[in-house]
Amino acid sequence: MTTIKLYGVEASRTFRNIWMLKELRLVYEHDPIAYNDKALKAPPYTDLNPNGRVPFIVVDGMPLFESLAINQYLADKFGGEVAAANAEERAQITQWSLWAATSVETDLGNWAYHTMFLPEAERKPEVAKQALENIKAPLAVLDGVLAKHEYLVGNRFTVGDLNVAAVCYRALGLDMPDKPHFKTWLAKCWSRPAALEARRARGDKV
Template identity: 30%
Template sequence: MALTFYTNPLSRGRIARWMLEEVGAPYETVVLGYDAAGMKAPDYLSINPMGKVPAIVHDGRVVTEGAAICAYLADAFPAANLAPPMADRADYYRWLFFAAGPVEQAVTNKSLGFTPNEDQGRLAGYGSYDRTVDTLEKALAGRTFVAGDRFSAADVYVGAQVGWGLQFGTLPQREAFTAYWAGLETREAYKRAATIDDALIAEAAA
């Protein structure tokens, strides 16, 4: 089955790249720029009308959004063993989509300088940045993996959020975060993905 990956190395596409490397299936990469000839071109907008990356097309089926791509690939390639059995997926779904929802929203709003007041926090899915970060910390404290006793697609997405947050200061340097990320950044699939994307960045800058 054909698998095509649309991305930019300076984007959330790095999360999907990591997941693809964990899956181990062959895929074609299409690198798009942030312009009318890239993500805003008609051909790509027919795949993702949002004009954003990442996106994958797997045997004619389109999947967008980083967390959805992680979950889809785990199910599409079960031999990679990146999703728990159905009876054990409560934490897997919970923290995968907690990172894609509240964490992503809280970090983005804080980076943009928006802090909701108490009334606004009732409307916001994440409530407040501090509460979201504290909840994530409790989920990761003393754990090697976020969902059960083995690595899963949830660790790709949650781990990418934590690693990015520690690197760029959008998450505080707490022991639960640094210890969790230290256990993930040495994975061979992560290192392969980072090497590929970093080479693309260097090539574009040359």
């Protein structure tokens, strides 16, 4: 029998993997260790993820880190509609996952930190403003693609949508009337039952 153990507090990137585990209806153990817990920076945790960060997962003894790679692996291993159907779909899913991590994640994070998370005295409005400016172009790209296609890969919801929507989580709180296709797609992805469960797990009132 397969054993799956996920590590990381829900209110962290770990919720991306909780969403995927719930999409696939997998049974798993969970160690909700916090990202600022000192224990994360030492064995036995660093034996599993030498970065000392969450999330990471252990499936049948194999440790894996990087939230988006974990989701692609879970989809590949446990299959179903959300997985790539062939090498071409897998390539496109990887393309979108890497795109989200490199083109959107940092700026969206900076916007959220400097508008919501940091103590008010530490927030820098100019950083938030620049971050918002920076994400306009990549999100316009996404909006353009979603104007022509309901989903990113293969005309159905896949781990590609899940990974990009998960990275764009903070954009749920952004008013973007000029990006209607992106907003509709984001709301649709995040209203999936598994996505709502993942949000509730991190304390969102949804």
